[in-house]
Amino acid sequence: MPKTQTASDTAATPAPSRRELNKAATRQAITDAARQLLRSKGPGNFTVEDIADAAAISRRTFFNYFSSTEAALASMTHGFLDNALAQFRLRPSDEPILESARAALVQLADPMTVAPMAELYSLAQSNPQLNRSELEAWDHCTEQIIEAARERFAGAPGTEPDELYLRALAGSVISCGKAAMDVWFARCGADLSAESLSTLRQLLIDAMGLLGSGFLPTATPSTDRH
Amino acid sequence: MPKTQTASDTAATPAPSRRELNKAATRQAITDAARQLLRSKGPGNFTVEDIADAAAISRRTFFNYFSSTEAALASMTHGFLDNALAQFRLRPSDEPILESARAALVQLADPMTVAPMAELYSLAQSNPQLNRSELEAWDHCTEQIIEAARERFAGAPGTEPDELYLRALAGSVISCGKAAMDVWFARCGADLSAESLSTLRQLLIDAMGLLGSGFLPTATPSTDRH
DNA sequence: AAAAAACTTGCACAGAGTGTAAACATGCAC
DNA sequence: GTGCATGTTTACACTCTGTGCAAGTTTTTT
Numbered sequence A, B: 001m002p003k004t005q006t007a008s009d010t011a012a013t014p015a016p017s018r019r020e021l022n023k024a025a026t027r028q029a030i031t032d033a034a035r036q037l038l039r040s041k042g043p044g045n046f047t048v049e050d051i052a053d054a055a056a057i058s059r060r061t062f063f064n065y066f067s068s069t070e071a072a073l074a075s076m077t078h079g080f081l082d083n084a085l086a087q088f089r090l091r092p093s094d095e096p097i098l099e100s101a102r103a104a105l106v107q108l109a110d111p112m113t114v115a116p117m118a119e120l121y122s123l124a125q126s127n128p129q130l131n132r133s134e135l136e137a138w139d140h141c142t143e144q145i146i147e148a149a150r151e152r153f154a155g156a157p158g159t160e161p162d163e164l165y166l167r168a169l170a171g172s173v174i175s176c177g178k179a180a181m182d183v184w185f186a187r188c189g190a191d192l193s194a195e196s197l198s199t200l201r202q203l204l205i206d207a208m209g210l211l212g213s214g215f216l217p218t219a220t221p222s223t224d225r226h
Numbered sequence C: 001a002a003a004a005a006a007c008t009t010g011c012a013c014a015g016a017g018t019g020t021a022a023a024c025a026t027g028c029a030c
Numbered sequence D: 001g002t003g004c005a006t007g008t009t010t011a012c013a014c015t016c017t018g019t020g021c022a023a024g025t026t027t028t029t030t
Helices: A018-041 A048-054 A059-065 A069-090 A097-108 A111-125 A128-154 A163-188 A194-212 B018-041 B048-054 B059-065 B069-090 B097-107 B111-125 B128-154 B163-188 B194-212
Strands: none
Touching: A018 A048, A018 A059, A018 A069, A018 A111, A048 A059, A048 A069, A069 A097, A069 A111, A069 A128, A097 A111, A097 A163, A097 A194, A111 A128, A111 A163, A111 A194, A128 A163, A128 B128, A163 A194, A163 B163, A163 B194, A194 B163, B018 B048, B018 B059, B018 B069, B018 B111, B048 B059, B048 B069, B069 B097, B069 B111, B069 B128, B097 B163, B097 B194, B111 B128, B111 B163, B111 B194, B128 B163, B163 B194
16 A cells, blocks of 8 residues: 655656556555455455455445456456557558457457456356456447547548447457457467467457458358467 | 246146246246336336335345346346347258348347337446346357357258357357447337337348448448438 | 145345545645 | 645445345145
């Protein structure tokens, strides 16, 4: 718990006020404590009070930051997906949108990015509470992609952004990304080796390929076996 | 919560024993009470005890049937989606799978079927708790579609059911169905008139069309208005 | 009719979330 | 710096959720 944060504030971020720093540190302390407890005790086997104690804050303060243990854990997934969204926004807006999605997703198959996600993902399979929070995170990301896509089309000439098109597309992209993740975990577990990540990358590409080709006949997709 | 006979006893009802009937009736009483309270008090403004009182059972018994108020409410959505799944399973297995999905979804645009859903759907938009339960229901349905599709392909000759294909397809179909619903609610509210339902039907068809054509360029989809 | 199995209920208890008011930290003006 | 406005943490109290348990009630079986 950051009482006196003192000296080392050489960080050159936009608004490094004392308050901002303290809040960020507390938030970090909470998520770290939560992740630690998840590892040591397993999902559902620890309480908010346990997290608060481990983070050296009061139970009440925990609830000032997160509305539940699951929300604290899901912040990792949110980080992961926010990253994907940021990648998407960086793509040139004249690029085919599915290509942008593909590129953004492939960026995620990177150890640093995928690691915090991977741990949660496997645990969420066997834990209803966690799973619901994960679903919510993906849904939230979908909403943001819709927004991003809307903006992209708004900048273009005669292409009026049809609402159904936007929502169906964004939802499908996310679903396909999720499908690729599911298959990856089924195949590789939480393996983060180079070849495992390569498999993930290929799965993401294949999934986008399926989407772009309209799930054509029943033919086996392009290049599946690494 | 004694008994009332439901619609499905015409042909060979498996086991219309007293116990089964009582349980079904209690279950019904609970969901009815929950729906009633949702209408009268609004989401989040009533407790499990309120539902139990209204259904003339004990609080403890409520939890023997549902794990939360949201779960009780989500049973409507589950019914709706189970219906969709049943429609899908009825389709001939040599039909293109997207066509089966389209047909199954269009069957849902029927007053009796969509009515219980419509009410919840709009409320879930503004209520996080409800929304999470809805997401879970859609996810559950996705899992079941994956299963159904797997079985369908298992019965075919040389087409081995690729896991990625199955999951990406099922997820996308559900996402598109959801997108159509979202747009429908945005346009028509909870209107259940014939023309409103016709709009829904067309949206579902259009969404499937987008999916089948790989969300082609940025062209506006086929027949969208009215 | 009596035993067995299934279901309901009241009670107790740990934990989730939230409002409130007092204490404490930080930012800002002078 | 002093002083004050504003934001944050904390203890406390309270309601509600969800579950185990044991005793009661209803349905099924023998």
